[in-house]
Amino acid sequence: MQSFGKFLQSGDWKGEKHVPVIHAPEKVSAGEEFEIKITIGDAVRHPNSFEHYIAWFKVFFHPEGAKFPIEIANFNFTTHGEGDNFTDPVGATSAKLSKSGTIYAISYCNIHGVWENSKEIVVE
Amino acid sequence: MQSFGKFLQSGDWKGEKHVPVIHAPEKVSAGEEFEIKITIGDAVRHPNSFEHYIAWFKVFFHPEGAKFPIEIANFNFTTHGEGDNFTDPVGATSAKLSKSGTIYAISYCNIHGVWENSKEIVVE
Amino acid sequence: MQSFGKFLQSGDWKGEKHVPVIHAPEKVSAGEEFEIKITIGDAVRHPNSFEHYIAWFKVFFHPEGAKFPIEIANFNFTTHGEGDNFTDPVGATSAKLSKSGTIYAISYCNIHGVWENSKEIVVE
Amino acid sequence: MQSFGKFLQSGDWKGEKHVPVIHAPEKVSAGEEFEIKITIGDAVRHPNSFEHYIAWFKVFFHPEGAKFPIEIANFNFTTHGEGDNFTDPVGATSAKLSKSGTIYAISYCNIHGVWENSKEIVVE
Ligand SMILES: [Fe+3]
Ligand SMILES: [Fe+3]
Ligand SMILES: [Fe+3]
Numbered sequence: 174m175q176s177f178g179k180f181l182q183s184g185d186w187k188g189e190k191h192v193p194v195i196h197a198p199e200k201v202s203a204g205e206e207f208e209i210k211i212t213i214g215d216a217v218r219h220p221n222s223f224e225h226y227i228a229w230f231k232v233f234f235h236p237e238g239a240k241f242p243i244e245i246a247n248f249n250f251t252t253h254g255e256g257d258n259f260t261d262p263v264g265a266t267s268a269k270l271s272k273s274g275t276i277y278a279i280s281y282c283n284i285h286g287v288w289e290n291s292k293e294i295v296v297e
Numbered sequence: 298m299q300s301f302g303k304f305l306q307s308g309d310w311k312g313e314k315h316v317p318v319i320h321a322p323e324k325v326s327a328g329e330e331f332e333i334k335i336t337i338g339d340a341v342r343h344p345n346s347f348e349h350y351i352a353w354f355k356v357f358f359h360p361e362g363a364k365f366p367i368e369i370a371n372f373n374f375t376t377h378g379e380g381d382n383f384t385d386p387v388g389a390t391s392a393k394l395s396k397s398g399t400i401y402a403i404s405y406c407n408i409h410g411v412w413e414n415s416k417e418i419v420v421e
Numbered sequence: 422m423q424s425f426g427k428f429l430q431s432g433d434w435k436g437e438k439h440v441p442v443i444h445a446p447e448k449v450s451a452g453e454e455f456e457i458k459i460t461i462g463d464a465v466r467h468p469n470s471f472e473h474y475i476a477w478f479k480v481f482f483h484p485e486g487a488k489f490p491i492e493i494a495n496f497n498f499t500t501h502g503e504g505d506n507f508t509d510p511v512g513a514t515s516a517k518l519s520k521s522g523t524i525y526a527i528s529y530c531n532i533h534g535v536w537e538n539s540k541e542i543v544v545e
Numbered sequence: 546m547q548s549f550g551k552f553l554q555s556g557d558w559k560g561e562k563h564v565p566v567i568h569a570p571e572k573v574s575a576g577e578e579f580e581i582k583i584t585i586g587d588a589v590r591h592p593n594s595f596e597h598y599i600a601w602f603k604v605f606f607h608p609e610g611a612k613f614p615i616e617i618a619n620f621n622f623t624t625h626g627e628g629d630n631f632t633d634p635v636g637a638t639s640a641k642l643s644k645s646g647t648i649y650a651i652s653y654c655n656i657h658g659v660w661e662n663s664k665e666i667v668v669e
């Protein structure tokens with residue numbers, strides 16, 4: 174068995190247009206609804222064409238001390254030039270958490286594979 | 298053959314907690330990036346539990362005069378109480394359109410089926 | 422509000438390469454695990470290229486007499502020529518049903534929109 | 546940044562009910578259509594209830610020598626007891642590959658996180 178984990182690439186989003194950027198508060202209250210927004214290539218724009226595009230983001234949350242991560246949301250970006258219309262790789266949703274932990278975002282480019290980022294969040 | 302279309306339910310979002318609400322500008326410029334945000338139950342909150350939840354939204358765009366609609370985005374809301382964490386049924390993305398048309402949102406509740414809404418958008 | 426239902430196209434799968442074909446038994450026992458397989462263009466093959474492809478199938482089940490349909494499965498076909506590799510639009514899963522009803526399949530072509538088919542199944 | 550890769554769990558599918566099992570030929574011809582079927586818990590059955598279920602499989606292909614993996618398919622299993630109906634975690638599709646490489650399957654349990662498996666395939 175080979176592990177898929179070796180394909181999860183990362184980097185500085187300022188220079189790398191595939192790294193998902195996680196926008197969320199540093200601190201929220203337990204059970205408070207807050208926005209999680211994932212963008213990509215905030216500094217360097219990724220192409221969006223039939224041949225090359227960001228297809229999806231997945232968002233997971235790992236409560237500190239927990240054994241397993243929980244999938245928060247999945248976003249698919251599905252228009253890449255049909256009739257000259259486009260979906261940009263931006264995905265936002267709302268969540269309510271019960272304790273502190275780490276948010277993970279995974280992005281997929283159909284040509285350049287899977288990329289990841291993480292951000293800690295304090296839940297009081 | 299029976300058509301699935303008969304299951305697409307609608308209603309006034311002020312009284313019905315399953316109707317997706319489309320938040321988008323009335324008017325944008327061709328090729329301008331703008332936000333499409335889908336919420337649900339803006340007036341009456343939908344439950345979010347293991348047994349009963351909003352699972353996904355799909356967003357389509359139908360350019361006026363076109364024969365077919367184009368899928369803009371798909372959002373899955375995947376946490377319904379695991380470790381007392383929750384994803385709320387809110388989904389937002391960005392798009393760039395080339396001409397005027399109609400945005401459609403479809404939502405799915407695991408107990409109460411598929412619901413829809415639409416909103417016209419002028420592209421100049 | 423305009424209804425999305427008008428976009429659900431149908432036709433004879435022998436002549437139309439966008440109509441999903443539902444392969445499932447005519448009759449099963451309640452709680453018996455059986456395969457549901459969705460194919461498309463069984464007689465006329467659909468293109469599979471970066472510019473034109475079948476992106477997904479959704480499968481719903483409507484128990485007879487029920488008010489709402491239930492989503493059984495969602496299949497995304499995600500390779501359309503990357504490195505000369507391809508996913509063909511074939512999706513199969515297993516299900517266990519509790520009563521007779523109708524299986525619905527919906528397919529989406531990025532150029533030719535949404536298509537549907539249905540098949541009755543007797544559950545004893 | 547913390548890597549999500551550490552959450553990808555594996556194990557012997559004979560004793561572990563979360564490990565996806567990849568059913569595919571050992572060898573195919575380049576461009577030949579063949580079936581990839583993912584099952585889980587072939588020896589030990591996983592629960593399927595509102596509170597605990599296998600939600601999805603993703604399938605990737607890594608051509609040998611390539612830098613990045615390609616997503617082949619995504620399967621969502623969406624019925625977990627609604628009206629006493631169930632989707633079992635079985636997903637199959639068809640693919641055509643251009644060279645030898647490794648197929649990866651990832652599965653997600655809403656309680657026990659992400660699991661993975663891989664299988665080499667020779668393309669002649
Ligand atoms: Fe890329
Ligand atoms: Fe509901
Ligand atoms: Fe087509």
Ligand SMILES: [Fe+3]
Nearest residue numbers: 597654656657
């Ligand atoms: Fe489990």
